[in-house]
Amino acid sequence: MSTSTPPPSPPVAKTPRKAAASGWIGSALEYYDFFVYAQAAALVFPVIFFPKGNPTVAILASLATFGVGYVARPLGAFVLGHWGDRHGRKNMLVLCMMMMGVSTFVVALLPTYHSVGYLAPVLLVIMRLIQGFAVGGEMSGASAMIVEHAPFGRRGFFASFTLQGTQAGQLIAAAAFLPMAALLPTDAFQSWGWRIPFLLSFFVLLAGYLIRRGVEEPPAFQAEQDAQQVVKAPIVEAARDSGSNMLRVVCMSLMNIIPTTAAVFGATYATNASYGIGMSKTGLLWISVVGNAVAVLLIPFVGNLSDRIGRRPCIIVGSLGSGALSFGYLWAISQGNMLLTFVLAILMWGIVYQGYNAVFPAFYQELFPTRTRVTGFAVSQNIGTLVTAFLPTVFAIVAPPHANVPLIVGAFTFGCSALAAIAALSARETYRIPLEELGTPTAKSVPQEEYRRMRAGAAVA
Numbered sequence: 001m002s003t004s005t006p007p008p009s010p011p012v013a014k015t016p017r018k019a020a021a022s023g024w025i026g027s028a029l030e031y032y033d034f035f036v037y038a039q040a041a042a043l044v045f046p047v048i049f050f051p052k053g054n055p056t057v058a059i060l061a062s063l064a065t066f067g068v069g070y071v072a073r074p075l076g077a078f079v080l081g082h083w084g085d086r087h088g089r090k091n092m093l094v095l096c097m098m099m100m101g102v103s104t105f106v107v108a109l110l111p112t113y114h115s116v117g118y119l120a121p122v123l124l125v126i127m128r129l130i131q132g133f134a135v136g137g138e139m140s141g142a143s144a145m146i147v148e149h150a151p152f153g154r155r156g157f158f159a160s161f162t163l164q165g166t167q168a169g170q171l172i173a174a175a176a177f178l179p180m181a182a183l184l185p186t187d188a189f190q191s192w193g194w195r196i197p198f199l200l201s202f203f204v205l206l207a208g209y210l211i212r213r214g215v216e217e218p219p220a221f222q223a224e225q226d227a228q229q230v231v232k233a234p235i236v237e238a239a240r241d242s243g244s245n246m247l248r249v250v251c252m253s254l255m256n257i258i259p260t261t262a263a264v265f266g267a268t269y270a271t272n273a274s275y276g277i278g279m280s281k282t283g284l285l286w287i288s289v290v291g292n293a294v295a296v297l298l299i300p301f302v303g304n305l306s307d308r309i310g311r312r313p314c315i316i317v318g319s320l321g322s323g324a325l326s327f328g329y330l331w332a333i334s335q336g337n338m339l340l341t342f343v344l345a346i347l348m349w350g351i352v353y354q355g356y357n358a359v360f361p362a363f364y365q366e367l368f369p370t371r372t373r374v375t376g377f378a379v380s381q382n383i384g385t386l387v388t389a390f391l392p393t394v395f396a397i398v399a400p401p402h403a404n405v406p407l408i409v410g411a412f413t414f415g416c417s418a419l420a421a422i423a424a425l426s427a428r429e430t431y432r433i434p435l436e437e438l439g440t441p442t443a444k445s446v447p448q449e450e451y452r453r454m455r456a457g458a459a460v461a
Helices: 016-043 055-087 089-107 119-135 138-149 155-183 186-193 195-199 201-212 219-226 234-271 281-309 311-334 338-352 360-366 370-389 391-398 405-426 448-460
Strands: none
Touching: 016 089, 016 119, 016 138, 016 155, 016 195, 016 201, 016 234, 016 281, 055 089, 055 119, 055 138, 055 234, 055 370, 089 119, 089 138, 089 195, 089 201, 119 138, 138 155, 138 219, 138 360, 138 370, 155 186, 155 195, 155 281, 155 360, 186 195, 195 201, 219 370, 234 281, 234 311, 234 338, 234 360, 234 370, 234 391, 234 405, 281 311, 281 338, 281 360, 311 338, 311 360, 311 405, 360 370, 370 391, 391 405
16 A cells, blocks of 8 residues: 655745734734733732732732743743744744733733732732743744745844834733823722723734634745654754854843833832832823834834844844933933933833844844744743843842932843843844745855845835
8 A cells, every 4th residue: 555745735925914914913912911911010019919018018029920921931932932833823823812812801800919818919920920921922923924924135124013013012001001090090090990901801812813813824834844844842953953042032132121121110110109209100101102102113114224234233223222221211210300201211112222122023033944933032032031021020129219229220221231232243144144044054145236136126026
């Protein structure tokens, strides 16, 4: 009896616009869920989920609960990255969306510390762990889908829509809290108003599922499947063949300290009574809204710039510039100057940081081959962000009230930014390397003039 090899799947055309739209909308919806928690952790969770006897302890506990979501991210990256490299980007992204939507909706239904005591923060931590597990595969899967569909010479531009969606999700998360914080009395906001943004995750779940089911697997992954070259243990191969690039991504991912400092610790420092600054919670929410709105507008332009001049220059300038500006941002908070705080936050986070933020989805993907792309990106990026997730808690310990908070926290922030810039400088420039050669030692960049012609053709097509 003879056996025959099954025929290859029909060729799949690249659909960069459809993939980019799916990545944008899916990331916006999923990161809305993740960051609506961040807003609540800074503004309301210290009061309703933890004992009221010691406000400093409540701050530490709430910020640590925020960081717990990042603990689960490397585990989620490992499991979901494995799934994405073995079974496809599309299936993994649908699974991420389902877990994120359900866990966020459940947070809206949780009882408070006043009602059930310590069971309340325990349940909160469990839901945050599920959120972190889900988001661990989101960025790597969505940007892999886009990069593998994008035309040569336009990968940076198209991949940037993943981050534009992420910033839009944060923008919506901040905007969802604004009317509640501004219009409701404090008691009503802390009792039920904060729950409404979490309840809206039902629509996140429904819309995200419908959107992501409609995207085809990229041709590069389909070719791996047809050739039966899908790797059995992606993490083993990624660590063996791309270990140095994984380490670089870990270091560059420390740049997550900028939004963490701005949106989480900065908001706590400015508004919590123990620091004695007393800035308006509504004003701090507007920083998140405007900062993310500026980022949404700027990101595609920076992504396109990285297709012209390279990934590394954008990341290095964005890292060092935003890290240096963190000193001024924190100093402005210490002076209680809302206008200066607002301007410096937008400059640091909304503008300069985008040199890194708009470019890393393409750059990280380009450091790894198709066989291990999702795993290599996901695991290393989430290890880096895990480190930064607990830094707000560290800041609250090493820079307590009456300490020189701007100098201490600013030094941490700039140090991480400098390490990220060094890692980018040591990496190989990737923007002119063809997709099929990415992540291989023998990869060669297309000559500059030929690249410009190919890029111009891709822009017209």
